[in-house]
Amino acid sequence: MESLFNNKKGENMTIDQLIQEALKRPENYNADGSVNGCFIDADINMDNDGTYTGKQLFEALENYNFGNLEVA
Numbered sequence: 001m002e003s004l005f006n007n008k009k010g011e012n013m014t015i016d017q018l019i020q021e022a023l024k025r026p027e028n029y030n031a032d033g034s035v036n037g038c039f040i041d042a043d044i045n046m047d048n049d050g051t052y053t054g055k056q057l058f059e060a061l062e063n064y065n066f067g068n069l070e071v072a
Helices: 015-023 037-047 054-063
Strands: none
Touching: 015 037, 015 054, 037 054
16 A cells, blocks of 8 residues: 555645654754644645645644644
């Protein structure tokens, strides 16, 4: 099965997948290892192929379960 991450930037990706992809990028973490929420927000908006509104992305990110990751 081909991964959706091999598609064009953000194409056919769910919001959860957009967030997961952003979490893979080292630049989205602060020096203390916490997640830089502003950078994640920017990445999911840039990677969105137009499928989701800014409000949908914001609400999904606000409610995303980051597990044991601290978000700053």
